[in-house]
Amino acid sequence: MPKVNAIAVLADNLVTDLATSRASSTDYPICLDRLSTRLLPRPDQEALLKAVANKKFTSRAIVAVKGRADAPVALREHLSELAASPLTLEVALRVKGEQGAPPWLPKQLAGAVHKDLKAGFLKAINERVERGDLPAFAVAVSKGKTVVLYHRDRPPPPPPPSPSVQDAERLVDLIRRRCRPGEPAPLITVAALETEAGLTPAAFKKAAKEPTFAEAVTQVKVKPNDVLVTPNGTGDEFGRFVTGPLLTRLLAGCARTSAHAFPTKELVGQLADKGRQQQVASQLNRHDLASELPTGVGCVLLSDGKAGGQNVFFSLEHLRAVRSAASPSAESTPRVTDDFATAFDAAFARIDRERGSNNFVSLVNLRSALPSVSRETFDAGLQQLRRERRYVLTSDERYDGLTPEQQAAAIREEGEFLLHVSRGRP
């Protein structure tokens, strides 16, 4: 008895059912997997794909895309019908979508279908595009003189944001990450942001101009060269920034030995922009500021003639110092340290800037910059700053190459000459 070829039988059955489908004229061309549901028992996919590759099938019928059960199929005499079928266009879009990103030229889509269908398929698409009657799932977009297509459910990916937009997003993210919920935004300078972001100056400049950045933050220019940034928010975040970190910064900027309290007008005078001065002054001159003031800062309302008044701000340290002037010994040390820290910060920043901003300043230069500070006070103050990790001392490896001046300026610790100062990690 001759051996029965199950695949050939299945191929025969498929062709027969396909012919039946054509005769009924309702569902033709038909997708291969749909056609297979009409067979009992329903063949598995592997057998189905083998059957459509069998000569018994290929001699009489054709699948629009080889090896795909979701591709439409038709009898060979209906090639043009199959080529023009929306099902063929849809499977072509699907096949291309699995290999790459849309959109595609009609010619590229034609590359996905059976070679016998290519010409007809291309012609049908071009006609449909010309007539404007593409199936609903197919979207055509003009690209120069030609047209490209994609599936409605799988549109082309949006173009990647430009590097400067990406940088801008990163900058905003960096600022937001430093903010804690419920607390005023911390003081961030543009220079610090640039360093933290690790961008080149040119890239940073570009990113800062992007609306992504410019619209997400408020920039406050403080004389001479600082620019502070704070994120915009839905609530009164700017107000809290002004009465918190910015106030502290402006107060420190006014610090001098001959005065301890400073009116709003003088504080906002450090801001470079007139409009910003008015905006900040209106915040600082509010009469209900007490609960929002940063720790250690006080304010009183000062008469300003008939015009009303303006707030005057001061450090509470100074207020206490006045009260306890008769017994200075207990309070003297912290006051010296605070003054020292401010002076040290300023001297360090200046010298470091002059020497290339390497965060590496010699104690020789720092001691010279603070001639009125005694050695004892300087060393004690610096020790405190080290303990707070605000500054770090490092040794000079050239132990025998130090000049007497360097040796004198260095701090000797465990046999090392600690000569260089760097800002510490916060």
Add this chain to the structure above:
Amino acid sequence: MTSPTAPTATSTGKKSRPVDAFLTALARSNPFSHHRVTATGAQPIDVPSIHDAEFRTLISLAERVCDQDEAVGVVVWGESGSGKSNLLRRLAEWAADGRAVSVNFLELQAAPDRLHRAVLTAVVSALTNGFAPPWHRTPLYLLLEGLIRPALPVGKQKLSPADLGRVFRDQMTGPVAAAGATPVVRSTVELLLRFLTAALAEKSRRADGSPADAIMRRLSGDALDEEEAKAVGARGADAVNPLDAADSTRVLALLAQVARLNRRPLILCFDQINSLPRQQIADVSRLLHELNDRLRNTLLVLSEVRIELVNLTETGVISQATWDRLAANKVEMPRLTVPEGRRILEARLEQFLTHFEGEEEVKRHYTEDPLFPLGEAWFANRFSASVDVRPRRMIDAARERWDELQKSLDAAPDKGKWLEHWPNFSRVDLPVKTSEQLIDEQVEKAIGGRVARHAAAPNGLPPNADNLCGLVESLLAAGGFGLAVGRPKRGSPYDLLVRSPKSGGGETTAGLVFLATGSSNSITSALGRLAGDAKRPDRVILVTDQRLPLAFGRAAKAQGRNHYAALEATAGFEHAELPFAEYAALEVLDTVGRQESDLEISPPGGTSRPLKRDEVIASYRRTGRFTKHPLLGRFVGVTPPTATTLTDVEVRTFVGGQVALTVGTDTHELARQFLNGLPADRRAGLDTAACRSRIEAVAKTMAEAGDITMTRLGDGYFLLPKRRPAAG
């Protein structure tokens, strides 16, 4: 770290108690004996939380260069012993996990015009496991396969050769455009395709992958013979010369783009260049500048002691433009807080004590005292006043404490009761070591660490004749054996000329030739020039790398073979074929000598201090490291007995003349020139160190008299002619 020694039977024959194993381990090993990074990944104990922020900064930079397809420079700087090398080790480990292509560039002694090719060779070596098959297991194969995989049709595992070529070339369109579609880039694409085809054939055992060897040599910049060029599909005329600097950079750029298509950045690390000769520092920094400008998807890491780098920029050795690029990002290595440093000790102790977890007495001690056996009391006493600490300093202190414990245990009459009395034991004064002994110990440790590094990552030092020559020159010149070492004039068949004094007077000249190429044409040409040299020196030494044996060509009577036979028959001809270990030994001796400030000793009664290069070189001499080396030993076998007297007048004349001729020079270079200029009988017993100290002493008097200007360097001085007003 030294692993605890296994317990051994006691000589008394008594039954050993469980605690004996602990005491034996304590006596025989010291978990704090190594503080230096010994190899890529070979430092067994790390505390990831320490310098984690710095590590994450490097990672984010590496990811950024890949995302944004750019080259970015980053300087990792801090004090010596602050953990820079450990940070780079972490970075290399991170990269080795398939996240990046990372290369630690070691061939810093290569000539300036060959530095670019040396970097390319190092990258290709890293990508091909040191130019070694099986090729289908190399990182390069995986990168190239990574390009093809997304293009494979669904359900297909392989492509026909034609499809493979089409898909590969399609995929390389972007990289070629980014690297610049120059002839060398296009031919490199074809080489890579050939390599991929050969590796695939090797993988499926259809062929042995033999063409890949020549392909990799060409990819790394080496010349090919015409036959080899044809075999790899290149035009003979295109491949018979080594790649120049510009083409080497273009190939590097292409490889960086191939890595990017696999979402991997290329990371090139340069560790401590400050101790190279000043001209070489300038050349290496220019190389970094160019790579920064011409590559993409590349992170360039320069790790350096901060004060040295600041000096190099302030004195203009590194130009401002270069510095701006390199220091676009800075990763500072701060000192640790004492609690952070303590975690290093705890981690090492924990690993040591893991072996004795079951021993009750030991367990009781470390439960009560987390720093057992060092002791909380010792720690508090030692570090309570410290604000911060360098990691190395803390490990050194723990090592010294451990040494004390060992001595007290050794001196204990009943060792079994030592633990009962711990931590109250009688202190035993450690024998006082001389400075020389301390230096030798430090040098030994540093050398051991670096040798281990090469053993762990041999791909980091591919065959490179140029670098080999630079290392030999540097070591022989510094060795202190009265040798005059110099490069001959252009056109000479030799790479290096070494004049050494004879014991009976006069001197012997040796010409050295370094060859490390697989090209038989290059070898034949070099040997031909040697064989035809009419003014041959007393000795001719051919130095080759054992990994690249002399290739004479296929013919039995190849011309190169004839030249070699003729040379072998000549008196005074020697052939030194260096195994990898001996090449690595040269790199180790040179690097440890150059990175001397990274080594510190605490002399008895004195304070801790870094070593000087002269001290390290003197240690090499004391411990016979020169004489034991198969190449260096050929020159330094006999140390001349007595040193010559130098007069101030001759030194002053020399310094004045040299400084006037140049726009400034350093005392190391002057010492080398001075020594080379002396007649052999006067050079005997002198070394560059002795010449340098004499030159510096005389230069100080000249500076005080206002004749010259003298600027302090890390080690030595820079001398400048005094500017005088123009006459009239």
